[in-house]
Amino acid sequence: MRDWFKRGTPWIWLNAGAVAISIVMVVGLIAHIAWNGLQHFWPSNVVAFEYSEPGRETRQVLGEVDAAETLTAPAARERGFDVADDDALVTRYRIKRGNRDVDGRDFAWFAGPSMSEWSYPEDVVVMERRQWGDFIGYLREVRVDGEAVAQGDEAAWTRFDELFQDNRGRIEEIGHIERVEIGAVNAAIEELRLAQRRLDADETLSEEARAEQAAAIQADRDRWEEEYEGLVERRDELLREVARFSLLMETASGEQVEIAMGDVVKPWRPNAMGVGEKMAFYVRDFWDFVTGYPREANTEGGILPAIFGTVLMTIVMAIFVTPFGVLAAIYLREYAKQGPLTRTIRIAVNNLAGVPSIVFGVFGLGFFVYFVGGGIDQLFYGERLPSPTFGKGGVLWASLTLALLTLPVVIVATEEGLSRIPGSIRHGALALGATKSEMLWRTVVPLATPAMITGLILAVARAAGEVAPLMLVGVVKLAPQLPVSGDFPFVHLERSFMHLGFHIFDVGFQSPNVEAGRPLVYATALILLMVIVVLNLSAISIRNYLRERYKAQSD
Numbered sequence: 001m002r003d004w005f006k007r008g009t010p011w012i013w014l015n016a017g018a019v020a021i022s023i024v025m026v027v028g029l030i031a032h033i034a035w036n037g038l039q040h041f042w043p044s045n046v047v048a049f050e051y052s053e054p055g056r057e058t059r060q061v062l063g064e065v066d067a068a069e070t071l072t073a074p075a076a077r078e079r080g081f082d083v084a085d086d087d088a089l090v091t092r093y094r095i096k097r098g099n100r101d102v103d104g105r106d107f108a109w110f111a112g113p114s115m116s117e118w119s120y121p122e123d124v125v126v127m128e129r130r131q132w133g134d135f136i137g138y139l140r141e142v143r144v145d146g147e148a149v150a151q152g153d154e155a156a157w158t159r160f161d162e163l164f165q166d167n168r169g170r171i172e173e174i175g176h177i178e179r180v181e182i183g184a185v186n187a188a189i190e191e192l193r194l195a196q197r198r199l200d201a202d203e204t205l206s207e208e209a210r211a212e213q214a215a216a217i218q219a220d221r222d223r224w225e226e227e228y229e230g231l232v233e234r235r236d237e238l239l240r241e242v243a244r245f246s247l248l249m250e251t252a253s254g255e256q257v258e259i260a261m262g263d264v265v266k267p268w269r270p271n272a273m274g275v276g277e278k279m280a281f282y283v284r285d286f287w288d289f290v291t292g293y294p295r296e297a298n299t300e301g302g303i304l305p306a307i308f309g310t311v312l313m314t315i316v317m318a319i320f321v322t323p324f325g326v327l328a329a330i331y332l333r334e335y336a337k338q339g340p341l342t343r344t345i346r347i348a349v350n351n352l353a354g355v356p357s358i359v360f361g362v363f364g365l366g367f368f369v370y371f372v373g374g375g376i377d378q379l380f381y382g383e384r385l386p387s388p389t390f391g392k393g394g395v396l397w398a399s400l401t402l403a404l405l406t407l408p409v410v411i412v413a414t415e416e417g418l419s420r421i422p423g424s425i426r427h428g429a430l431a432l433g434a435t436k437s438e439m440l441w442r443t444v445v446p447l448a449t450p451a452m453i454t455g456l457i458l459a460v461a462r463a464a465g466e467v468a469p470l471m472l473v474g475v476v477k478l479a480p481q482l483p484v485s486g487d488f489p490f491v492h493l494e495r496s497f498m499h500l501g502f503h504i505f506d507v508g509f510q511s512p513n514v515e516a517g518r519p520l521v522y523a524t525a526l527i528l529l530m531v532i533v534v535l536n537l538s539a540i541s542i543r544n545y546l547r548e549r550y551k552a553q554s555d
Contacts, residue, residue: 030526034526037526038286040522041285042278043270043273044065045064045120045270045271046270047064047065047119048118048120048252049116050115051114059252059253060252061095062136065093065095066107067093068093068094070092071091071092073089081111081114082114090112090113092110093110093112093115094109094515095108096134096136096515098135099257100513101132101257102255106515106516120271121271123138123153123154123272124136124137124269126267126268126269128300129265131263131295133299133300135257135259136251136252137249139156139157139247139248139249140248140250141156142159142246143245143258144244144245148248157269161267163245163261164267167242167262173238174235174239174242177234182228183481184486186228187487188224189224192217192224199217201383239262242260243260247259247261268281288302289523290304291304298503298507298520299512299520300516303500303503305497306503306524309475309500310501310528311535312395312484313395313470313474313499316395317459317463318459321402321403322410325407325409326414328411329410329415330440334418334440349408349411349412352407352408353409357405358469363401364397364398364400364469364473365473369391369397372390373389374390376389377390390494392494392496393474394493394497395495397474398473398475401470401473402463402466405462406462406463409455410455410456410459413454414448417450417454418451420448421447421448425447449547450544453543453546454543457539460535460539464531464535465532466501467499470501471502475496476496477502477506481495482497483495483497500524507520
């Protein structure tokens, strides 16, 4: 046994076990997130049952089974369920009923003993709406201009599907007009307003020149306002056309509700769908989630702005942190005199890595946003004041703040890479007549590039998941515009943006509908993990390519 310990075999097994446990924990975490997030997009069957409680009227219930748990009789009674036998175990089910505008809440708990046998009626329709969440019920009529054009389950569903497909193009055009075209016109009119303010403030112009420029600005304004009126007229025409169509739905309790077809995002009949249809629906629903825009306080719709904002901010951060971190490491390792001052700087860099991220956010708010951004507004955007341009949170300031946050990681990784370059390579280059800068930039730095990329990988992994500093320097709950547009300079780094990490925090802890938002928290977390993995794999592939390239050159 003593020889066994001396050979180190127990420590090998201990290390192997620790690695195995770590891998199992990581895989289990990812599997847990994926399971809870991805099942949200599967079109679950809708159950129908009668619910009878002593002393209360029997209710008809329709909904999706969202969760189930088993309780003891005393615990069940504490939750309002009538259970007589103290030794009994009661299973209760959380049912997603939808119909928040009718019943007041999406989810409700029902005790198993009070439920009749479940049935799965094939004519049940589930509709995702732009407001008030899902509606679950029976389609009774399809109406055009208030008149019923189809009645009955199959006839109404067939007619509704035809009209819904026709209206989808109109609704998409309305969204494009409001989000893109009207936005571009408003931006052009705002630029003309600012041009007029600059003209009024310019005291060097003659009256004739001032009048000529004012006339040109007014002519452009008239042209844009005419285009704006045309877009509004086209949008209103489409809205009137969409408003002609409506549906008469019936809840499980028999209450009839009229729903405008323009409020329906997507309809489906889960109990009548086969496995293939459900798979196709699942893929489309997940794609809509990834490429769509959020609705209903971020508890509905998609997360495209959050994905785009996260990726853009991380890329801009990498552009800033890489050269500064690499140059600082090269100076500390190759040029700075190794003494107390250099050691102090290294200690400061290492300690900087342990500073809480929110402190960086406070610094970014005070220095980048208020001082630098406010100064830029005073110098170059005075006509826009008091409305700030750069003197508010945006992609640029968020990226710079995270660049400071991750700078120590890049510096330390680059220094480690430079220290691993053998001294013989440096001496050989100098012996062949190269200057110190030529030796450094043509020999040493290329060989240390993989270590630099490793530092960048670590920086990206940390920055992409940070939330606390971003809440102070640019991230918002809902961004009206993406940081890109068709207007020069096309990428607008001064704009506020959405972020996947903050989206998770907002939906998970600030949502008015916690149960509806819980699956989206898992789904968004899974997307964030995928984004980080993709960014890291891209950096790793670049690192491996450079490693093989310079290895071949050194051989």
